[in-house]
Amino acid sequence: MIENRPWLTFVSHFSLLLGIGVVALPVWVALVASTHPSSSFGAGEIPLWFGDQAVENWRSVFLGEASSGVDVPVWYMMLNSFIMALGITVGKLFISLLSAYAIVFFRFPFRGACFWVIFITLMLPVEVRIVPTYEVVANLDMLNSYSGLILPLIASATATFLFRQCFMTMPGELIEAARMDGAGPIRFFFDILLPMSRTNIAALFVIMFIYGWNQYLWPVIITTDDAYYTLVMSIKRMLAVDQGDIEWNHVMVTTLLAMIPPVAVVIGMQKLFVKGLVDAEK
Structure with a gap:
């Protein structure tokens, strides 16, 4: 009632x-x-x-006609932000899927210890390990490069943990059936495991893309060339005016442009995310 x-x-x-x-x-x-x-x-x-x-x-x-404090137009900085966000997202998903797959479905010495070592890194965000990470990137000559923007941020203990929990719910009968049908590890991973994990992949794609798009501290530290500036960095540069007034109209335009890609990703992935939830219930 x-x-x-x-x-x-x-x-x-x-x-x-x-x-x-x-x-x-x-x-x-x-x-x-x-x-x-x-x-x-x-x-x-x-x-x-x-x-x-x-x-x-x-x-x-x-088009870069307005004064933004950066020598490249906004559309180019949007492209840099998109490359960085997409690279971080794809890298996090790829590494997390493989590491979770190895931990759950393969038997090797110290398997549990490996997982807990990965899990403990949750207590070490980028801000904590910024100095040694910068030293490694500088020694590898990756400053002012897309590889320097992307590679240090693609490891994700959170995604590994979530995929591990998802894989552990897979029924043992499914694994045995795949073995009886002659499916090897690679075929089982791509043909069975990935389609059944589409809900987690869609959700983590949205989260990781927004995480990569909104990165500010790491690009500021390793980037001195304007050609690798991201859109979030340019907003701070537009506000740092030594003389004269801040052009708030241009700042607001840049801020709205920085909002469009994350919103588009959320809207575009929403249907797939909901479809994955519905299919999982079936």
């Missing part, structure tokens, strides 16, 4: 609308600010409705 409580429905909907407003208000302010000239922010006031400079502001920022 379902009880009819109008006040509870009202409170629930009001809380939901309030949460949406809190999340959407900064995006709305950034979108509106991107359509005004820089002079509109001189008095410290924030306009709340659209202006008439949207096309000019977005074109000048995207």
